[in-house]
Amino acid sequence: MVSMVKLTTLTCCLAVAGAVTLGAQSTTTTTKTKIEVKDGKDMTVTGCVEADPSGGSRYVLTHVTDKSGALHRYNLVSDSEDFSMVIGHRVQIEGKVADREHGKVEITSETKIDGPGKDTHSTAERSAPYLGVKHMKTIAASCP
Numbered sequence: 001m002v003s004m005v006k007l008t009t010l011t012c013c014l015a016v017a018g019a020v021t022l023g024a025q026s027t028t029t030t031t032k033t034k035i036e037v038k039d040g041k042d043m044t045v046t047g048c049v050e051a052d053p054s055g056g057s058r059y060v061l062t063h064v065t066d067k068s069g070a071l072h073r074y075n076l077v078s079d080s081e082d083f084s085m086v087i088g089h090r091v092q093i094e095g096k097v098a099d100r101e102h103g104k105v106e107i108t109s110e111t112k113i114d115g116p117g118k119d120t121h122s123t124a125e126r127s128a129p130y131l132g133v134k135h136m137k138t139i140a141a142s143c144p
Contacts, residue, residue: 027113027114027115027116028113028114028115029111029112029113029114030111030112030114034079034107034108034109035077035105035106035107035108035130036077036105036106036107036108036132037077037095037096037097037098037104037105037130037131037132038098038104038105038106039098039104040096040097040098040104040130040132041096041097042094042095042096042097043094043095043096043097043131044092044093044094045061045064045072045074045092045093045095045097045131046064046090046091046092046093046139047061047062047063047064047072047074047090047091047093048061048062048063048088048089048090048091048143048144049061049076049083049086049087049088049089049091050062050087050088051084051087052075057084058075058076059075059076059083059084059087060073060074060075060076061073061074061076061091061093061131062143063090063143063144072129073129074097074129074130074131075129075130075131076093076130076131076133077105077130077131077132077133078132078133078136081133081136086136086138088141088142088143089138089139089140089141089142089143090138090139090140090141090142090143090144091136091137091138091139092136092137092139093131093133093135093136094133094134094135094136095131095132095133095134095135096131096132096134097129097130097131097132098129098130098131098132099129099130105130
């Protein structure tokens with residue numbers, strides 16, 4: 001009977017020690033990505049907000065026409081605007097455009113690791129059709 005109690009106690013101690021060891025090895029990884037338009041051209045454009053078809057929480061402004069009637073599309077960038085609230089709406093946006101002719105887009109990604117491992121930081125510049133939003137106003141609740 002005494003040896004059964006010792007065996008049960010030993011088994012419980014080993015289980016607790018294993019759980020503590022596994023808990024100590026777990027890590028938490030957090031990644032933040034910031035997209036910023038640099039040296040772009042200030043513009044006011046009108047278009048339709050859509051969720052980016054490639055997925056994620058990215059949004060695009062479509063049906064933007066220039067003076068010649070050509071259609072444009074811009075990836076939307078903002079730290080303060082909630083584009084999910086205006087999907088499918090026609091909006092007017094004041095902001096800074098970076099495309100092949102004007103400005104650059106700086107994409108900074110920072111990964112923090114809580115536990116074993118190293119934190120990382122990377123920066124890339126791209127020349128793509130991005131629109132850094134300063135102000136947005138809804139023109140219509142639907143798009144063409």
